Amino acid sequence: MHKPNILYLLFIVALSLGAPPVFSHSTAQHMQAVMDDMHDLKAQCKLPSLSVAIGIGDEIVFAEAVGYQDLSARREASAATQYSVGSIAKPMTGIALAKLIDMGKIALDAPVSDYVKSPSYTKTFTVRQLASHVAGVPHDTAEREVAEFVNVHDHKSPFEAFAVFSSHPLLFEPGTEFKYSSNGYILLSAVIESASNINYVDFLSSMLWSELSMTSTELDTSFAGNEHEATYYAEITKDGDYVKSENKRDRSFLFGGGGFISTPGDLVRMAQATYHEDFLSAESKQEMLTPTRLKNGEVNSDRYSLGWRVGAIRLTDSEEHQWPVLHHGGVTDKAATSFLLVVPDCKASIAFATNYVPEKFWQMRSRMAEVLKMYINPGECQKN
Numbered sequence: 001m002h003k004p005n006i007l008y009l010l011f012i013v014a015l016s017l018g019a020p021p022v023f024s025h026s027t028a029q030h031m032q033a034v035m036d037d038m039h040d041l042k043a044q045c046k047l048p049s050l051s052v053a054i055g056i057g058d059e060i061v062f063a064e065a066v067g068y069q070d071l072s073a074r075r076e077a078s079a080a081t082q083y084s085v086g087s088i089a090k091p092m093t094g095i096a097l098a099k100l101i102d103m104g105k106i107a108l109d110a111p112v113s114d115y116v117k118s119p120s121y122t123k124t125f126t127v128r129q130l131a132s133h134v135a136g137v138p139h140d141t142a143e144r145e146v147a148e149f150v151n152v153h154d155h156k157s158p159f160e161a162f163a164v165f166s167s168h169p170l171l172f173e174p175g176t177e178f179k180y181s182s183n184g185y186i187l188l189s190a191v192i193e194s195a196s197n198i199n200y201v202d203f204l205s206s207m208l209w210s211e212l213s214m215t216s217t218e219l220d221t222s223f224a225g226n227e228h229e230a231t232y233y234a235e236i237t238k239d240g241d242y243v244k245s246e247n248k249r250d251r252s253f254l255f256g257g258g259g260f261i262s263t264p265g266d267l268v269r270m271a272q273a274t275y276h277e278d279f280l281s282a283e284s285k286q287e288m289l290t291p292t293r294l295k296n297g298e299v300n301s302d303r304y305s306l307g308w309r310v311g312a313i314r315l316t317d318s319e320e321h322q323w324p325v326l327h328h329g330g331v332t333d334k335a336a337t338s339f340l341l342v343v344p345d346c347k348a349s350i351a352f353a354t355n356y357v358p359e360k361f362w363q364m365r366s367r368m369a370e371v372l373k374m375y376i377n378p379g380e381c382q383k384n
Contacts, residue, residue, distance in 0.1 A: 030374065030375070031062060031064075033374065034052065034054070034062055034064075034371055034374075035064060035066070037367070037371055038050050038052055038064070038066050039066055041364060041367060042066050042067055045354075045358035045361075045364060046236060046356070046358060047067060047354045047355075047356055047358065048067050048068050048069075048071055048230075048231075048233055048242060048354070048355050048356050049065055049066065049067030049068055049069050049077035049081065049230060049354060049355055050065065050066050050067055050077075050352060050353075050354045051063075051064070051065035051077055051078075051079065051081055051083065051263065051264050051352060051353050051354070052064060052065070052264055052350065052351070052352045052368070052371070053079065053263070053264035053265040053267065053268045053350070053351050053352075054268065054348075054349070054350045054371070054372060054375055055268035055269070055271060055272060055348065055349045055350075056347065056348050056375055056376075057347045058272060058276075060265055060268055060269070061375065062375075063079040063264065063265045063268075064079060065077035065078050065079055065081055069081045069229075069230040069231060069355065070230070070231040071231070071233070071242055072231075073231075077230065077355075079263065079264075079265055080216065080228050080263065081228055081229070081230050081263065082216055082225045082228045082229040082230065082261040082262060082263055083229070083230050083261060083262070083263070083336050083338060083353035083354070083355060084220060084232070084251060084260075084261050084330075084332040084335055084336040084338075085260055085261065085262045085267065085330045085336070085338040085353060086258045086329075086330025086331050086332045086336065086337070086338060087182065087257070087258050087328060087329065087330040087331065088260075088262070088267060088328055088329070088330040088338055088339075088340050088351075089185070089254070089255070089256050089257060089258050089259055089260045089330070090182075090185055090256060090257065090258075090307045090308075090328060091270070091307040091308050091326070091328045091340065092204065092208065092217075092256070092260065092270060092307070093131075093185055093188060093189060093192065093204075093255075093256030093307055094131060094288060094305070094306040094307020094308055095208060095270065095273050095274075095280070095288075095307065096192055096203060096204055096207065096208055096256075097127070097131060097188070097191075097192060097306055097307065098280050098284035098285075098287065098288060098306060099207055099208070099280065099284075100192060100195055100196060101284055101287075102280060102281045102283075102284050105195045105196060106127060106191070106192075106195045107127070108126065108127050108128040108131075108287070108306075109126050109127070109128055110126060110127060111123050111124070111125065111126055111127075112125060112126065112127055112130055112135075112187070112191060115127075115190075115191045115194040115195050116187065116190050116191050116194050118162070118166065119162075119166045121169070121170055122187070124170070124174050125174035125175065126174075127188075127191060128292060128306075129174050129175055129292070130184055130187060130188050130191070131188055131292075131305075131306045131307060132178075132291070132292035132300060132304045132305060132306065133178055133179060133180050133181055133184060133300070133302070133304055134174065134175055134176075134177065134178050134179075134292060134294060134300055134304075135170070135174045135175075135181075135184055136170035136171040136172045136173070136174050136177070136179060137165055137170065137171075137179075137181045137183050137184035137187060138165055138168045138169075138170075138171055138179075138181065138183060139179065139180055139181040139182060139183055139184070141164055141165055141168055141183065143163055143164040143165070143167075144164045144182075144183070147161065147163070147164050147250065147253045148249055148250055148251065148253070149246065149248065149249060149250075151250075152248055152249065152250040153250060154221040154222055154223070154250070154252055155221075155250075155252040155253045155255070155259075156199070156201075157190075157193060157199060157200065158186050158187070158189035158190040158193060158200050158255040158256070159190050159193070160253070161186050161253040161254070161255065162186070162187075162190070164183055164186065164253065165183035165184075165186065165187070175294055175295040176294060176295055176296070177294070178294075178300040178301045178302055178304065180302070181257075182254055182257030182258050183257060184257070185254075185255070185256040185257035185258075186253070186254060186255050186256065186257050188256055189255040189256035189257070192256070200255060200256070201219050201255075208270070208273070209266075211279070212269045212270055212272065212273060212279075213269055214262070214266040214269050214270060215266070216228065216261075216262060216263040216265070216266050217260060217261070217262040217263075217266045217270075218260065218261060218262075219252050219255070219259055219260060220251040220252050220259050220260055220261050221252045222250075224261055225261045229261055230336070230355040231244065231355060232244065232245035232332070232334075232335035232336055232355045232356070233245060233335075233355060233356045234246070234334035234335065235334070236356075242356070245334050245335040246334070251332065258330065258332070262353075263353070264338075264351035264352055264353050265351075267338070267340045267349075267351035267353075268340075268349050268350070268351050270340075271326075271340060271342040271349035271351070272347075272349070274288060274326055274342050274344045275342075275344040275345075275347045285344070287305065287306055288305050288306050288307070288308055288310075288326060289305065289310055289324055289326065289344070290305055290310070291303040291304060291305050291310050292304060292305060305326075307328070308326040308327065308328055309326070309327050309328060310324065310325070310326060311324075311325045311326075311327060312324055312325060313325050313343060313369065313373075315346075315373055315376055315378045315381075316378065319378065321383070323343050323345055323346060323381065324343075324344065324345065325341060325342060325343050325344075326341075326342040326344065327339070327340065327341045327342070327365075328340055329362065329365060331357060331361065332357075333357070334357060335355070335356075335357065336353065336354065336355050336356070336357065337353070337354055337356075337357045337358075337361045337364075338351065338352060338353040338354070339351065339352055339364065339365045339368060341365070341368065341369055341372060343372070343376065343381070345381045345382050345383060346376045346378070346380065346381035347381075348372060348375060348376050349372070350368050350369070350371060350372040352364065352368050
């Protein structure tokens with residue numbers, strides 16, 4: 001369900017439209033406008049629930065949910081409701097990678113074999129190429145279906161999940177093409193575990209989640225989210241009834257490729273790492289804002305950097321300047337979808353999550369970007 005290029009075009013073109021931003025960050029009128037948008041989007045997309053959080057500077061200025069996290073139990077969703085956030089695990093892993101670069105434990109342009117020697121092709125591409133999906137690691141493998149729905153069990157280390165890709169050859173010569181690969185991020189998770197000499201999830205817990213107060217984020221194991229995780233819905237019948245998603249399902253094997261549950265509030269806290277003064281170095285933050293180039297010198301087709309897609313946004317109709325943005329979506333097929341957008345120069349971010357994947361789900365993303373623009377005063381942003 002990956003949609004290459006669509007979001008970049010949205011950010012360059014569609015997001016330049018809309019109302020000019022207001023300057024207050026938390027007025028009652030402002031919050032009501034967001035709630036109205038959420039109710040409208042919930043109804044339009046037939047969502048069981050929708051949760052949204054907005055961050056400005058170091059504050060979360062909005063965190064609310066509408067609808068039900070469990071329809072049959074009539075249990076209302078709240079800002080504490082956890083959702084599978086799918087591929088938003090990738091920017092989470094990208095930030096962890098940047099942290100290790102700052103610690104001097106990983107070199108971006110070193111071969112992956114410096115950290116993980118199996119499969120043998122790890123000597124043919126760099127950490128940077130792996131992190132930006134230009135290494136050629138295959139994404140759609142039959143073993144993934146087996147791991148997710150047949151051999152269901154909790155995984156503790158990304159090394160346990162290598163079977164979903166390790167028997168397959170690379171799709172192309174590393175650095176010559178872009179091919180999105182969640183399997184590649186299982187391998188990148190193992191690189192982080194090896195370089196840090198700490199279990200991958202433990203590294204995220206201690207160096208990212210704890211540092212950024214991401215108290216609702218965890219690996220999607222059988223014992224995670226027992227109290228706050230949403231119930232997921234795979235489809236809607238002709239009679240308007242929601243059909244629950246498959247319960248016998250494992251996502252923990254994906255690790256940095258898509259193995260976490262979280263809340264929009266935690267995702268916004270994570271986004272703050274991209275502009276905090278003291279969390280990452282200026283050099284690492286710039287790496288996240290710089291799409292990787294292929295061997296021919298061209299920027300990769302998805303403008304992908306270290307776990308993020310890189311785009312641009314105009315904040316008003318009259319503004320000529322385009323502000324850089326980092327963004328990523330997540331889709332857990334027939335279960336959940338989420339999105340995170342960051343405008344680092346404005347220290348602003350928005351995240352949403354829901355427990356159903358509607359048709360044309362990607363259209364929700366540009367709608368949320370318009371909501372975020374209401375909270376941004378361009379005069380408070382700093383051009384870098």
